[in-house]
Amino acid sequence: MSFGSIPSNQPFTFNVNFGAPPPFPARGSSQTFNLRPPALCDDCSTLDLETAFARANTLYEQARRGNNIRRLVTCCSKNGTTYLRDFYFVTSLNSRLSEQRSCKLCDFLKEHVGDPSKGTYKLLVICSSETTLFEAPRKSVRGQWIHRPWDNLEYNVFLAVVPEVEGIPRTGVPLRWLETELPQKGSIYRLTKDLREEEGMRLVLPQELEPKVDLVQADYWLSTCQKLHKPCCAPRKPEGATLRGFRAINCFESPINVEEGPYKIEELSWSEKYVALSYVWGPSTEKWPQTVRDAVAVTRMLGEKYLWVDRVCINQSDLEEKMFLVSKMDAIYEGAEFTIVNAAGDARTGLPGVGKTPRASQHRVELDISKRRSVQSGHSEDAYLELFNVPKTEYEVETEGHSMWLDTYRHGLNGTTMQLGLDELMSLGNSRGRAEKYGIPQDHLDYHESTAEHYNTPFDEYMEKQQELAHRIGITLPELVPYLYRQAAKKAGIPIADDEPLPPVDTTQHVTNPRKTERPLPPGLIPGKTVLVSTMQEPRMTIRKSQWATRGWTYQEGVLSNRCLVFTGEQMYWECRGMAVNESIRLPLPSLHLQSESVKHYYHFADYMLSGIFRGDMHRVPELQYGFQPEDTNNLAKEIETINGHIRGFTSRNLTDPGDSLNAFLGVSSSISKKDGLSLMLGIPVWAGPFADGQPGLQHTFALSISIWFHLGKLIEAKSELFVANCHRRSQYPSWSWIGWEGRVDFNGDNNDYNEPHEVDEDNYGGDNFHIDFFTAMMKTEWVKSINRIWSAEMILHSEDRKDSTLLYGSVSIEGFADHSKKWLLTIQEPLVLKHMHLMHSSNDWEWKRLMGKLATLRLSTPFTEEELTRGHKSGDMVTVLMFASTVSFVWDGRARFLILRQVDGVERRWERIGSLVLTIEEWVMGKYKNSQDMIKDLPVIRFRDNIVIV
Structure with missing residues (x-):
């Protein structure tokens, strides 16, 4: 019998017994296999996705024009859950994805969640501009929405399977879900026809993939x-x-x-x-x-x-x-x-x-368009049901007691101090001066600033044009905004009499021109069908x-x-x-x-x-x-950030041959700009040129760079400041450089909670970025004075046979100095070392321990307990040497940075780096020092008996 002779309405039956179901039908099987794709379950058969897509598109398009109440806002529920709202709600899936249903749509939707058995889910239709491909809409540091220059593009919408979370309304998604979870499984788009008049103008369109690459x-x-x-x-x-x-x-x-x-x-x-x-x-x-x-x-x-x-x-x-x-x-x-x-x-x-x-084949499902079409947009008596597919009374119950939450990213508050120039920072506090300069009220100033930013025009240049406009109209500049407001009201058919008060000036930035014609979504690719495809991971x-x-x-x-x-x-x-x-x-x-x-x-x-x-x-x-x-090769701080990122990324990877730790990084090292003195020395970034105040940078930057890197490790106990990793040494390379070790390296002092030694807790990634901030401060004339206390150890870099050596001071040329085939040692001259390693409990409950009155953070590359560290320092098998001390860039606290060393077995007076120690010097203490030497005298250090040679 051929497959072509099977009646289309009959299942195909085989007659043979198996102890377990085979993966494919076999000749003679007694099991029944229906070769037709599974039908829709009762729940899915009632969905009208075409109407959902159309309504959602209307919601988002009208919101772009400022014609409805929809705003993408960050909220906090009564139980503290943060989320984004408002999105178009399609339906709750409840627990159906965890059930065994003969439903092609359920099977398709299951492919878009991690574990269908964990929790319940819902379907939302989301605007294509709000996927992770595009940065979330955000405000400038002045609180004004940043204008994007793609107003004329036509948007699209996509379907997403979103987890239902207690405290989040039906129209909401967990904060960061769009950036973290949605990309894991992909978005769901509706295949549409290509319209000639929209060519190159729709954001975003899905692509149906063939087995062979295009x-x-x-x-x-x-x-x-x-x-x-x-x-x-x-x-x-x-x-x-x-x-x-x-x-x-x-x-x-x-x-x-x-x-x-x-x-x-x-x-x-x-x-x-x-x-x-x-x-x-x-x-x-x-x-x-x-x-x-x-x-x-x-x-x-x-x-x-x-x-x-x-x-x-x-x-x-x-x-x-x-x-x-x-x-x-x-x-x-x-x-x-x-x-x-x-x-x-x-x-x-x-x-x-x-x-x-x-x-792998692209997930795809083809559905018949529902004959029981939902009521089209524009006929509902309930505005919320119309906008979000949730009745107003239910919407209000779900969001009762929820508050707007300050999402620092969307409000332009992340890293603003470091990203803004001094002039721009000064202007932020100069609003009153601007208003007085032009003789206008504060709300008029907000309007003008917002409009100037919208058109990407320097404010003073924009105001010159506004003054000229007012002059040509025959009014004063303070009268211009009310005049424009009344003219706009007249054109809209709602004139405002001269003796009537004006409502407050609206500084809202519309995403697109409100008068722009709204276009519907393109028709489906196959008439009478809704074809959904996944963008995949x-x-x-x-x-x-x-x-x-x-x-x-x-x-x-x-x-x-x-x-x-x-x-x-x-x-x-x-x-x-x-x-x-x-x-x-x-x-x-x-x-x-x-x-x-x-x-x-x-x-x-x-x-x-x-x-x-x-x-x-x-x-x-x-x-x-x-x-x-x-790439901005003139921005040294940005280059240091890039170098640190390269080292993080490279050290998270594996090498079959440990001897390749330098060779496999040589290409990156060679590509680093050497303009004015920046280079990598056996993996360590250094600056051999002068700082903005004319002082040489080699000694300070080398001392900082070798003392600031560390291996990601585990906390020895909750709330402690002792982190322990278990990394292996690469003895052919120096221990003072990360290339001499296996293991993930970082530079940021706040990377604390790690479940595994080499895994970053991405949600808690933060820190003071001292390495980058130091270079920023020292290389900018306006910031260099923020480092008013600085000290670093005197060092000599030399080969093991001492035939090659250089004093790491001044503006010594180090380009091409280190022969990679030789072993390079670092000698600390007249070193200052920690008096002892007795950590004492702090009187403050929120602190861990202090070392001779100063807050301490220890990071070890090899496993040692606190007791072993104390004994090792007491016996002389370990020593902790001061490498670098200074105020913190843009802050008046200070940091003293040490290397923790252990004596190398069988080699007299040679030491190996096994970790780092950072002591914090509080601002009130720093304020007592007249100079750098006062800072050093106040540290718990003594002069060591010999020079220290680090292998």
Whole structure:
């Protein structure tokens, strides 16, 4: 019997007995299998999703114009739960996703939650501009909504499966859920027809994926980058530069249809165009594994001739040539047209969707449009039912006693002190002066400031135009706002008599022009059907969880590449220095680009667009990184932040060979700007140039950088300030640098609660950012005086045989000083060490312990108890040496930073770094010091008998 002869209304029955159900129907089975897709359950059959999408679109479009009460606000419930409201409510799913139902919609929705058995869920329709792809709407530091220049774009809406949480109304989602949970499983979009009049104007459209990757889409991304992002994304090759030993696969002369190759490898000038490959080799023993073969095919199909693959293009038998090219990884990856990244396995896996390797299918469901259509928008007597699909009385009950919550991010309060220049900070407190200068009331000033910011016009320039406008009308400037208000009221058909008082001046920023014609959503792709597709897991998350993202060697390959075409197990992802996009969604790319203010002829994604993940480990939940601004090499503090991010990211990865901890980071080190003295010295960032006050920076910055890094560790007890990690030493490298250890490194003094030594508690990530703030203060003329007490140890860096050495002081040139093949030791001259390590309980209940009257924080790279530390210092096997002390940037507290050392077994007078100690000097104490020496005299330190040599 053929399948074609089965009656469409009859199940197909097989007759054979199995002890357990087989995965597929077998000939002769006695079980009954219905080959038709499951129908809808009773609950899902009553849903009218087309009406829900249409109503939600009306809600959001009218809100954009300021024509309804909907506001995306942050609230706090009576039980303290914080959430966002208001979104369009479709229905409560209750616990149906945890039940076994023969329902294709339930099955589809289950794919969009982590564990259907945990809790209950609801369906909301959300505006496409409020997904994690775009930064949440936020206010400036003046409290005015920041204007976005994509007013004319048409929005879309998507469906989301949201957990039901006690205290959160039906129209709400947990705070940060859009940024943290939604990307895990993806959004649900309705497939629609492409309308010519909307081409490139709808935000966002879903893309239905085929089993094979769409390389036409990849070519479009590449061409968009080539046209808009010059020069920031172009290959970085100095004119006339050469690279000895450079070879690549000639993809056009290689028989890519032959399974095992061979592929032709040619020596070529580095000036030639080429594509690079980044992947995990793994246990493969093939010379031409599937990933390489697929990369050849992709390179060829995208019209490029040469492909560079490290394993086959570097002569592995020539050690000198190999080490030379390893040291030039920054040049190789920065010089590529783009880099193909395999984030779906190792060399054996292949690129999903290219050759033999399949990719995961996109979740999709096709529904008949309900014949029992809901009442269309505009006919409900209950405005809340109309807006949010929740009756007003129920809405009020659910939100009773809830208050607006100060969401610092959306109110522009995160990091404002460090982000604003001094002039802007001064102007924040100068509102009265501005009002008096122009002779206008405060509410008129608010209106003018808001309007000037809306049109991105300097305030004084804007006010000159307003004065001219008032003059031409024949009125004074204070009369202008009331005049405009009355004119607007007259045009709206509700004139206000001259003797009637005006309502308060409205400074609300409409997202779009209220007079803009509202367009409905495009019609469905298939007449009579609603086709829903998933955008699937956000590729940035997929990449972060991949094997590729665990390997140390691949870190710099992603960081150094100007353009990356990434293959995950589900879809393609593109990231360059100007944009980041993926295959499952379509964005109006030209409309989302802005012209750079600092780089001529350079366009990039706007600041509110979710940025990439290859520029360093700085995506921190809940505050994701947004924007694609060109690199500011004149901002030293920003470069220190970037370096710290690189070290965090690199040290979180694994290396098969511990000896590669420096080699695998050389490309990043080489790419760091050395302008005016910034460089990495065996992984430690230093500044050999002068500070803003003319003082030399080498000694201070080196002492700070080696004493501020630490390994993430566990608390020894609740509320303690002793953190203990269990990291292994790499004895071929110095212990005073992070390259001499395995384990995740950080620089931030408030990273406290970690469940595992190498896992960041993202929700509690914070801290004082002392490393960055110090460079900011010392490099800016207006801030340098905020560091009025500073001291650092005198140090000599030298090779083990002492044939090479340098005093780390003044403006000594250290570029290229350290030969990586030698062991480098650090000698502290006339060191000051801690008198003892007796920690005493504080009289304050909220504090842990103090060390000789000062608050103490200890971070250890190897396991030691407090008692062992005390005994070790008493016996002389351990010592804690002072490295750096100063006031805290922009604060009047102080910090004294020490290295905790232990004597190396069998080696006389040599020490190994095992941790760090920070003592806090309170402001009232700092105020007593006349100079830096007073600060040092007040610390619990004594002069050590000998110089200290740290291995």
